[in-house]
Structures are given as structure tokens and as C-alpha cells.
Amino acid sequence: MDHSVTTSLLYLDGVSVSFDGYKALRGLSLTLAPGEMRAIIGPNGAGKTTMMDVITGKTRPDEGDVLFGGTHDLTKLDEAQIAELGIGRKFQKPTVFESQSVDDNLLLALKAPRGALATLFGKPAPDTRLRIDQILETTRLKDHRHRMAADLSHGQKQWLEIGMLLAQDPKLLLVDEPVAGMTDAETAQTAELLRAIAVDHSVVVVEHDMTFVRDLGVKVTVLHEGAVLAEGPLDVVSADPRVIEVYLGR
Amino acid sequence: MNPATDRLIDTRGYIFLAVLSAAAVLVPILTLVIPDESAFAMPPYLVALFGKYLCFALLAVALDLVWGYCGILSLGHGAFFALGGYAMGMYLMRQIGTRGVYAHPVLPDFMVFLNWKELPVAWWGFQSFPYAMAMVLLIPGLLAFIFGWLAFRSRVTGVYLSIITQAMTYALMLAFFRNDMGFGGNNGLTDFKDLLGFNVQATETRVALFVASCIALGGGYLVARAVVTSKFGKVVIAIRDAESRTRFLGYRVETYKLAVFVLSAMMAGLAGALYVPQVGIINPGEFSPANSIEAVIWVAVGGRGTLVGAALGAFMVNWGKTFFTGALPEYWLFALGGLFVLVTLFMPKGVIGLIDQYKVRRASKKPTAEG
Numbered sequence: 001m002d003h004s005v006t007t008s009l010l011y012l013d014g015v016s017v018s019f020d021g022y023k024a025l026r027g028l029s030l031t032l033a034p035g036e037m038r039a040i041i042g043p044n045g046a047g048k049t050t051m052m053d054v055i056t057g058k059t060r061p062d063e064g065d066v067l068f069g070g071t072h073d074l075t076k077l078d079e080a081q082i083a084e085l086g087i088g089r090k091f092q093k094p095t096v097f098e099s100q101s102v103d104d105n106l107l108l109a110l111k112a113p114r115g116a117l118a119t120l121f122g123k124p125a126p127d128t129r130l131r132i133d134q135i136l137e138t139t140r141l142k143d144h145r146h147r148m149a150a151d152l153s154h155g156q157k158q159w160l161e162i163g164m165l166l167a168q169d170p171k172l173l174l175v176d177e178p179v180a181g182m183t184d185a186e187t188a189q190t191a192e193l194l195r196a197i198a199v200d201h202s203v204v205v206v207e208h209d210m211t212f213v214r215d216l217g218v219k220v221t222v223l224h225e226g227a228v229l230a231e232g233p234l235d236v237v238s239a240d241p242r243v244i245e246v247y248l249g250r
Numbered sequence: 251m252n253p254a255t256d257r258l259i260d261t262r263g264y265i266f267l268a269v270l271s272a273a274a275v276l277v278p279i280l281t282l283v284i285p286d287e288s289a290f291a292m293p294p295y296l297v298a299l300f301g302k303y304l305c306f307a308l309l310a311v312a313l314d315l316v317w318g319y320c321g322i323l324s325l326g327h328g329a330f331f332a333l334g335g336y337a338m339g340m341y342l343m344r345q346i347g348t349r350g351v352y353a354h355p356v357l358p359d360f361m362v363f364l365n366w367k368e369l370p371v372a373w374w375g376f377q378s379f380p381y382a383m384a385m386v387l388l389i390p391g392l393l394a395f396i397f398g399w400l401a402f403r404s405r406v407t408g409v410y411l412s413i414i415t416q417a418m419t420y421a422l423m424l425a426f427f428r429n430d431m432g433f434g435g436n437n438g439l440t441d442f443k444d445l446l447g448f449n450v451q452a453t454e455t456r457v458a459l460f461v462a463s464c465i466a467l468g469g470g471y472l473v474a475r476a477v478v479t480s481k482f483g484k485v486v487i488a489i490r491d492a493e494s495r496t497r498f499l500g501y502r503v504e505t506y507k508l509a510v511f512v513l514s515a516m517m518a519g520l521a522g523a524l525y526v527p528q529v530g531i532i533n534p535g536e537f538s539p540a541n542s543i544e545a546v547i548w549v550a551v552g553g554r555g556t557l558v559g560a561a562l563g564a565f566m567v568n569w570g571k572t573f574f575t576g577a578l579p580e581y582w583l584f585a586l587g588g589l590f591v592l593v594t595l596f597m598p599k600g601v602i603g604l605i606d607q608y609k610v611r612r613a614s615k616k617p618t619a620e621g
């Protein structure tokens with residue numbers, strides 16, 4: 001398997017998933033170029049989260065191809081293997097390790113050997129401290145580093161999770177509704193943070209918040225009933241009558 | 251990464267180890283040096299009783315490691331304890347030699363009684379103490395490995411996992427009850443004579459076993475602490491709190507669970523091995539599902555996820571049990587059940603949690619005391 005089928009970083013073709021007969025994804029096709037940032041929008045239940053579940057190995061598709069870096073068939077790998085390939089994920093509901101400190105959350109996420117022997121007997125890499133400090137700086141959590149993650153505000157938890165993604169230093173970041181429940185100021189800061197991340201990472205962001213998507217200023221894919229309805233710059237997509245009908249015009 | 255919580259031995263740990271060391275020094279003095287007539291003399295039966303509690307405390311620490319830190323509620327840890335106990339019991343049986351009722355040089359009495367002619371393969375090597383000690387760790391470890399490999403790989407969690415651990419110990423109990431298993435059936439293994447050449451009934455031996463139990467508990471605690479304060483331990487806690495998140499970070503959750511489970515089973519096996527010479531018998535009743543559930547209650551009462559609390563809980567509940575079964579034997583199970591309900595409802599963090607709460611309250615009452 002050393003010849004690439006595609007030059008895309010992420011390649012989904014004809015992906016279908018059904019839950020007890022309900023088709024959450026119906027022949028979804030999508031490609032992402034290396035280094036690209038993409039926003040995915042679509043009404044509730046469109047299949048956005050399910051798409052991320054398929055890419056990260058949580059859900060196996062019934063049909064279709066999912067390739068990463070042109071060669072890795074993600075439908076054959078499990079969550080840990082996919083994470084090791086360099087795909088990181090932020091969940092829709094912020095999921096951090098509540099009973100551990102902000103520092104420790106980042107330490108756990110930081111790119112380092114994941115084996116049990118390495119974590120039991122290994123010494124942390126010399127630049128560990130420095131990398132954690134940098135991420136704390138980027139995510140504005142420096143003053144909270146010793147607090148339990150459970151004690152953070154909702155917005156801070158979202159940032160911590162984005163920080164954990166950064167710590168993993170993945171090739172591809174999947175970010176599910178990062179600004180849900182955030183204040184306007186926090187939302188703007190998050191857009192800024194993601195743009196900074198996108199400079200040297202490929203990113204897929206799922207979001208409902210139109211101001212936020214506009215702030216990102218990237219190509220948009222509209223999902224509807226488990227398939228792509230439209231794709232292009234936000235202005236073009238939002239002028240599409242079909243999109244207006246199912247989504248924007250509500 | 252957190253200097254306050256990552257220390258191998260914290261304040262609570264120092265107190266715990268100090269108490270254990272004091273016991274390991276004082277008990278031999280009170281029992282062997284102080285004359286029997288003195289009011290301070292410690293009767294040998296008490297030494298054996300406390301020695302037994304120490305073994306339970308080690309079992310509790312082992313259980314806390316998997317339940318408190320990794321979220322695996324094992325309702326079958328008594329099985330690992332019993333297997334360690336059987337391995338020790340087999341060594342002790344082989345030491346009896348010609349002093350048995352049938353005076354057979356190799357076969358234990360119950361085998362002669364069953365008309366067996368040869369020693370079963372499972373018993374080979376058990377005349378050697380080092381071999382038996384290796385088995386004390388390896389047999390529980392191997393069972394935990396096979397069981398955990400099957401269960402964790404197929405992602406059995408929560409109540410389902412608890413139920414199959416319970417089924418495991420129950421199945422072992424039924425198996426060990428059978429005479430043809432070759433482990434003494436119903437009666438188990440008993441009538442031990444000596445351990446490493448010392449009479450197991452002698453007060454000196456009891457004291458030595460007590461001290462060995464102190465060391466095992468202290469050592470088990472330190473190993474558990476080393477594990478939970480390492481980065482490995484942080485991963486384990488992460489698995490407890492958000493298993494699938496941990497997977498998406500690239501950790502092989504099943505490998506981590508398996509490692510903790512096997513280590514814990516070995517600790518439980520060691521506890522069982524120290525227990526058997528102090529009580530003088532091991533029988534299939536030790537596999538009883540109720541024993542494993544009791545161990546869970548010890549940990550819950552003392553404080554889950556604190557190690558020291560688990561040991562403390564084992565002491566307190568067993569102290570209560572000794573009292574109850576002496577005074578009001580028929581009410582013990584009700585008391586135990588009631589205790590569990592009360593702890594679950596009102597003391598989710600157990601006795602250690604209460605102590606912590608008290609400390610916090612006292613600290614907040616006199617905020618200027620430090621300045």
C-alpha cells in the first residue's frame with residue numbers, strides 16, 4: 001500500500017452509516033487538501049458528529065471508503081491507531097479529564113509514546129514543560145494550570161480541549177461545535193485561536209454559529225440528511241436556494 | 251507535573267507508614283519481650299487477628315487500585331486472594347510429610363484418603379518455598395491476565411464486567427469444592443505443621459507473619475502509590491473518568507486496564523498467601539462471592555481512590571465484624587448491608603473523605619492562622 005490513491009489528506013467516498021435502519025449518513029463524499037481548514041455546517045441531525053465518529057474509528061461505516069493521507073484505510077483501524085496516525089478530535093460536549101489538573105490534562109495529550117511501559121517507567125521529554133507552557137499561553141489558561149479541570153468554566157473547558165488537541169500535534173484536527181455555549185467575546189477569541197492553529201495544521205470545524213463561520217473565512221460544506229448539499233465560500237453557499245430552504249431560512 | 255499530588259508519599263502516606271512501622275516494632279515487643287503477666291502483654295490470638303486484618307487491608311489496597319483508580323469494579327477479587335492462599339496452602343501441605351495421619355511421605359492425607367497413588371501435576375514443585383511464592387503471584391496474575399484479556403478487549407465494562415468477575419469467583423468456588431480437582435475439596439487444606447521449618451502455631455512464627463504482613467502491606471501501598479503517581483497512573487485515572495476520550499488520545503485502554511488488573515490480582519494473591527498460615531486453613535469458602543463483595547465494602551467505607559482509606563476501611567469493617575460476630579452474630583450481614591447503604595448515600599468518599607472535609611472546614615474557620 002505505498003501508492004497513494006488520492007493526494008487529499010482526508011478522502012471520504014460514498015460513506016453510509018445506519019443506526020437500526022435509520023440512515024445517519026447516506027453516501028457522504030468529502031475531500032480535504034493538506035493544510036486546509038474546512039467548516040462544516042448543517043442542521044441538527046445532519047450527520048456531522050457521525051461523520052467525525054467514522055473518521056476517528058468510533059463508528060464503522062456500512063459502505064464507503066475513508067482514507068487518510070491517501071494510504072491509510074481508516075475503516076480498518078481502531079481509535080488508538082487512528083489517533084497515533086495523527087488525527088485529533090474535540091468533542092461536541094467538552095470532554096476533559098475532570099479530576100485532573102489543567103497541566104495534567106495537557107501532559108496526557110502531549111505527543112509522546114503512548115505505551116504502558118513508556119508511561120510507567122519513562123521520563124518525560126526535556127521540552128515537556130516548555131511545550132505545555134506554550135499551549136497554556138495560547139489557550140489563555142496559564143493562570144489556571146493547577147486547577148482541577150472540573151472547576152473550569154464551560155468556555156475554559158472548551159479551550160482546554162482545544163489545547164489538548166494542540167498538544168497532540170496531530171496532522172488533522174476535528175473540532176465539533178467548539179463555541180457552543182460561549183459568550184460572543186469567547187467565540188471571537190476561539191475563531192482567532194483556530195485560525196492560528198490552521199496555519200500549520202489541517203482542520204475540520206463543525207459549527208452552527210454563522211458569525212463564527214464567517215470569522216473563520218474558509219470553504220464551507222453544508223451537510224443535510226447525511227450527504228453533502230452544497231460546498232464553496234460561505235457567501236455562495238448561503239445564496240444557494242436549497243441551502244436556504246433546509247437550513248438558513250429556518 | 252503537579253508537585254503537590256505527584257509525591258510518592260504524601261502526608262497521609264507518612265502517617266500510614268509510620269503506624270505500620272510502629273506496629274511492626276511494638277507487636278513483637280509486646281508479645282515476645284514483655285512477660286505474659288504484664289498488663290501490656292499482647293496475647294498471641296490478637297497477633298493473629300491483627301495479622302489477618304493486615305492481609306485484608308492489602309486485599310483492599312489491591313482492589314482500590316483497580317476500582318478507585320481505574321474504575322473497574324471487580325466483584326471477584328476474593329478469587330485472586332484465595333488462589334494465593336491455596337498456593338501457600340499447598341506449600342504448607344507438602345511440608346507436613348510423614349507427620350500426617352496416614353504418614354505418607356509425599357501425598358497429603360486427603361489424597362491418601364481418596365486412594366490416589368501419585369501426586370497430581372498441579373502439586374509438583376510446591377515443596378519448594380521459592381516455587382510456591384512464585385506461584386502465589388503467577389497464578390492469580392495469569393488468571394487475571396486471561397480474564398482481563400478477554401473482557402477488556404471486547405470492551406466489557408460497568409455492571410457487565412462486575413457480574414462476570416462475580417461469576418468467575420463463583421465458578422472457581424464450585425470447582426474447588428470438587429474432590430477430584432485435587433485441592434482437598436470441601437475441607438480445603440489445613441493441619442499445617444511448619445513454614446520454612448518453623449512451627450506455624452508458635453507465637454514467634456505468628457509474630458514473624460505479622461511483621462511480614464506489615465511489610466507486605468507497606469510495600470503493596472508503595473507499589474500502588476508509585477503506579478498511581480506516575481504518568482501511567484494519570485492515564486489510568488483518565489480511563490476511569492473518560493474512557494473513550496483516552497482512546498481518542500491514542501492510548502490503548504485495554505492494555506492499561508490489563509496491566510492494572512494483573513498487578514492488583516498479584517497483590518491480592520500475596521495477601522491470601524500471608525493470610526492462610528495465620529488462620530491455619532484455606533477452603534473453597536474463600537472463593538464465596540460474598541467475600542469479594544465485602545472487600546468492596548471495605549474500600550467504599552474507607553474511601554475509594556485513596557489507598558490508605560482502603561486499608562483503613564478493611565480494618566474498621568473487620569473490627570466491627572469481629573465484634574458483631576461475637577456479640578450479635580445473626581445481625582452482622584444486616585449491619586454490613588446497612589453500612590454500605592449509609593456510606594454510599596452519605597459518605598461517597600468514605601472515612602478519608604470525612605477527614606478531608608473536616609480539615610477543609612477547620613482551615614476555613616481560621617483563615618488568618620497561617621499569616
Ligand SMILES: Nc1ncnc2c1ncn2[C@@H]1O[C@H](COP(=O)(O)OP(=O)(O)O)[C@@H](O)[C@H]1O
Pocket residue numbers: 019023024042043044045046047048049050051
Ligand atoms: N449511536 C447512535 N445511535 C442511534 N442513532 C444515532 C447515533 N448517533 C447518531 N444517531 C442519529 O444519527 C443522526 C445524525 O446525528 P449526528 O451525527 O449527531 O448529527 P449532527 O452532529 O449533525 O447534529 C441523528 O438523527 C441521530 O439521532
Ligand SMILES: [Mg+2]
Pocket residue numbers: 048049050092
Ligand atoms: Mg453533532
